[in-house]
Amino acid sequence: MCWRTALAFISGEQVVEWQEHFTKHGFTHHMDNWRFAxxxxxxxxxxxxxxGIKLDPPISYRDFLPNQGEPEESREYNDDELMAMGESAGGMRFECPDS
Structure with missing residues (x-):
């Protein structure tokens, strides 16, 4: 169903109610995540x-959504772990001569 056809089935009062709703609430970050995915x-x-690559099945948008489950448990990393993560991401270490 085309969005124009769908609009033919709602009243002007419903359109105003939705406008007020989105004025107050807007779109959430989940909607942004979905659009980017x-x-x-x-x-x-x-x-x-x-x-010329045939993907069977094609990549789904779900493959690009951030993890929707439980957030990872945050923890403190030691200096060696932080340096290894920076190195793996292509980071460069700069040191002051007096450090």
Whole structure:
């Protein structure tokens, strides 16, 4: 169903109610995550097709969503772990001569 057809079935009062709702609440970060995930999946699949790669099944937008489960337990990292993470991400260490 086209969005224009869908709009034909709601009243003007409902449109005003939705406008007020989104004025107060807007879109959540989940909606932003969904939009970016859909875009990433589409780009991935189109790039694969143009390169002649058949993905069966195609990449899903769900593959690009952040972990929706329990958040990771935060912990303190020691200096060696932090240096290894920085190095693996392509980081560069700068030291002051007097440190």
């Amino acid at each position: 859909v875009t990433c999946a589409a780009n991935w699949n189109v790039t694969a097709m143009s390169a």
